[in-house]
Amino acid sequence: MLQGRLFSYGDAHRYRVGINADHLPVNRPHATEARTNSRDGYLYDGRHKGAKNYEPNSFGGPAETGRALWQPLPVTGETGDTEAPSHAEDDNFVQAGNLYRLMSEDEKTRLVENLSQNIAGVSRDDIAERAINNFRQADADFGKRLEAAVQALRG
Structure with missing residues (x-):
């Protein structure tokens, strides 16, 4: 019965503290530097000092590695990733x-x-x-x- 509360406590904590809850000294790892791209907002401590958190950028910020985020799983049937189709008539401007x-x-x-x-x-x-x-x-x-x-x- 009490296991259900494990979800609500974390959510209540994040709601109260904000997006930077993991950056607070009491919540962040002590053995390493956490390098997340979460920033700004309530309780922001300024550790990123103007570093860009989007890609592509011209300031050496995060870059796509090309590595898979997960290992493939055996499945049956047809599956796979598809890219959004690119059409010659698409005009972003x-x-x-x-x-x-x-x-x-x-x-x-x-x-x-x-x-x-x-x-x-x-x-x-x-x-x-x-x-x-x-x-x-x-x-x-x-x-x-x-x-x-x-x-x-x-x-």
Whole structure:
């Protein structure tokens, strides 16, 4: 009867303490450094110090290893992993471009000003250029205006 409580105690603890419960000194391992990608939120202790927790990134963060996460199990019947199909007509930028073209001139100007201020603060030129190129793929005018605004801010 009491075994059912084992589930609820852990859940109640995580609810109270938050996503970083495993980072608290009392909960984390002492013999090794736990390297999770959980961060921010309630009780964050700042140990990651700006390290990126997504992949791909340009700062040496986590990278896919290509190793299987589990060993295959013998099964009967048809099974397997499938990748999402890639279609030639897929366009990841068409909706963003359509939205930009629907905006009034004032909205476009405000959007470009807002984005350019953020992109101009990026420390690496290759990252800023990749960001601008994404907007350029959505709409050529959008990318051109954004690139000019970023260059003006960077001097």
